[in-house]
Amino acid sequence: MSGWLGAEGWAAVLLSLKVSIWATALSLPLGVAVAWLLARKEFAGKQVVNGIVHLPLILPPVVTGYLLLLTLGRRAPVGAFLEQTFGLVLAFRWTGAALAAAVMAFPLMVRAIRLAFEAVDPGLEAAAATLGAPRWRVFVTVTLPLILPGILTGAVLAFAKAMGEFGATITFVSAIPGRTQTLPSAIYGFLQVPGGETQAVRLVIVSVTVAMGALVASEILARRVGKRVAGQ
Amino acid sequence: MTLEVSLRHHFEAFRLDVDFNAPMGVTALFGKSGAGKTCVVQAVAGLLRPDAGRIVLNGTCLFDSAARIDLPVHRRRLGYVFQDARLFPHMSVTENLRYAARVQGRRGVPAEEARVVEMLGIGDLLARRPAGLSGGERQRVAIGRALLAEPALLLLDEPMAALDEARKAEILPYLERLRDAAGLPILFVSHAVSEVARLATTVVVLQEGQVVRHGPTADVLSDPDVVPALGVQDAGAMIHARIVAHHPDGLSELQTCGGRLFLPGVSGAVGACLRVRIRAQDVILSRGVPEGLSALNVLAGRIVSLRTGEGSGALVRIACDEEHILARITRRSAEAMGLAEGDAIHAIVKSVSVAQGDIGG
Structure with missing residues (x-):
């Protein structure tokens, strides 16, 4: 496999998988929380929160990446704080790539989960409360199981988006082979050198396969969960 | 409690x-x-x-x-x-x-x-x-x-x-x-x-x-003053009855406060108590004991109140022992019959007019 893809290509595929899995897993709890807030709560500044969440969807990815660099670079205030306090460096590291992917995928994740929240009948939650369930119990036993298909959809969308993230990633962490060169930036890199097309096409095949696989797997899972949730 | x-x-x-x-x-x-x-x-x-x-x-x-x-x-x-x-x-x-x-x-x-x-x-x-x-x-x-x-x-x-x-x-x-x-x-x-x-x-x-x-x-149900809130069509009193016998012709005989009622399709053991609802508009009033009528159910009682509204109707509340029946007749007949509180009266109920769903334990 590594022969067919080449060491550099193989490293890019593994890095992208790692980056996407971390980006999805770590942003999921926050995604559920924000989606719940937007779907169920009325508060001052709700539109601002909504706007900030959606910003990465409408800004040029380069701008998002540059903003990340401005705030989280090693010389930037927040970046310096993170490095001194937690020893966490984001810029030009794979961790930064994961953050960039998470930020870019966040709006898609939140939208999917928010729709699921809005589809839950509040009457069912009221019924659970009358049966003696405190709020958190209602959430865990009724709301969460009912939005599970939405969470799955949101997670897969976010994973696929993270696998394909290019602009913000390359701006924030560059594309250092073996360290921060993800699948899309490797494809771009191969296309820039003469004779690199074969390698690029092979990576494209991998990219399409992973994306399709994730989509199909999520469809099957979501259908199964959906059936259970719909009570069949 | x-x-x-x-x-x-x-x-x-x-x-x-x-x-x-x-x-x-x-x-x-x-x-x-x-x-x-x-x-x-x-x-x-x-x-x-x-x-x-x-x-x-x-x-x-x-x-x-x-x-x-x-x-x-x-x-x-x-x-x-x-x-x-x-x-x-x-x-x-x-x-x-x-x-x-x-x-x-x-x-x-x-x-x-x-x-x-x-x-x-x-x-x-x-x-x-x-x-x-x-x-x-x-x-x-x-x-x-x-x-x-x-x-x-x-x-x-x-x-x-x-x-x-x-x-x-x-x-x-x-x-x-x-x-x-x-x-x-x-x-x-x-x-x-x-x-x-x-x-x-x-x-x-x-x-x-x-x-x-x-x-x-x-x-409440036999109170004429409540009728506007209930709706004139649906108004009617509820009385208690006890099953006396099931007859071979399909009718069941019930004992009520004002006399016997014969109703079709009543289920329940002899001796069981039921609630029967009699809609006010299904009741006909007569001063004397009616004769030559096809209706089987005649309950005897006394008028306790008479309420005439703005429309053409009149509501009559009739006491039979402890219980009450409500009758809705036209104001014209109430006047023609000279009905007044305290009068003895007979209420005629067509047996078929007591709906199935209105009989219950």
Whole structure:
């Protein structure tokens, strides 16, 4: 496999998988929380929160990446704080790539989960409360199981988006082979050198396969969960 | 075991201002749609917070605006049966029934569960999912789920509104059993006089957010002054009857306060007691003992009140012993017959006019 893809290509595929899995897993709890807030709560500044969440969807990815660099670079205030306090460096590291992917995928994740929240009948939650369930119990036993298909959809969308993230990633962490060169930036890199097309096409095949696989797997899972949730 | 309710709440369109007590048995909150019935039930359950008022259940204060008490929904110990059942779709019938015990952190009592399942006839449904159940089955499961929450009060918010006539007929006997066996006060919301006549021990009549009448079912339903709130078509008294005999021609003989009634299709053992609703518009009045009539049922009584409204109708309340019948006749006949309070009168009821659904235990 590594022969067919080449060491550099193989490293890019593994890095992208790692980056996407971390980006999805770590942003999921926050995604559920924000989606719940937007779907169920009325508060001052709700539109601002909504706007900030959606910003990465409408800004040029380069701008998002540059903003990340401005705030989280090693010389930037927040970046310096993170490095001194937690020893966490984001810029030009794979961790930064994961953050960039998470930020870019966040709006898609939140939208999917928010729709699921809005589809839950509040009457069912009221019924659970009358049966003696405190709020958190209602959430865990009724709301969460009912939005599970939405969470799955949101997670897969976010994973696929993270696998394909290019602009913000390359701006924030560059594309250092073996360290921060993800699948899309490797494809771009191969296309820039003469004779690199074969390698690029092979990576494209991998990219399409992973994306399709994730989509199909999520469809099957979501259908199964959906059936259970719909009570069949 | 009583519920005391006193509420005031401003909505955009109308004002809710309600005071009543619900004793043991079934208290029907009765009124047309928009009268505020559901709002009252929601306030009792804690799903709606009234502007002001006080709700006390068996000495426990659930809500008191003056004392700033507002017990959260999950600590009010109520069984709430909603119009639309609201079963949890991702759980089986059994899981739905055991939900309350699960979230209250107590072990379910198998004998109690078996008793409720048996009473509601849902034994065959236990492994099924709510999506596969009929409307009537869902409502029965919802009632079971509410009962197994060990409530101190049962709230039934038009549990039959979403059902067709056949399903209603299927549920009603279970509700009657519930009233007789549950041993807890039940607040029952309805806009159907026939359901109220069949189930309620006490009636609270609501009109535009106000209580217009409150009392024992038989008294309220035979009160001419309540008729506008009930609707003229549906008005009618409820009387008690005892089955005397089932005759071979299909008619059953019932003993009532004012004499014998012959009704078709009555089920129940001889000696059993029933409630019979007689719609006011199905009653004909006669001064003498009528002869040469096809109607079989003649009840003797005395006029206790006569109410003529703005329209062409007149409502006559007739006392037979302890109970009352209500008759709606035209004002013209009331005048022609010279009816007055205190007169002896005969009320003629066509046997077919007593609807099936109006007979109940």
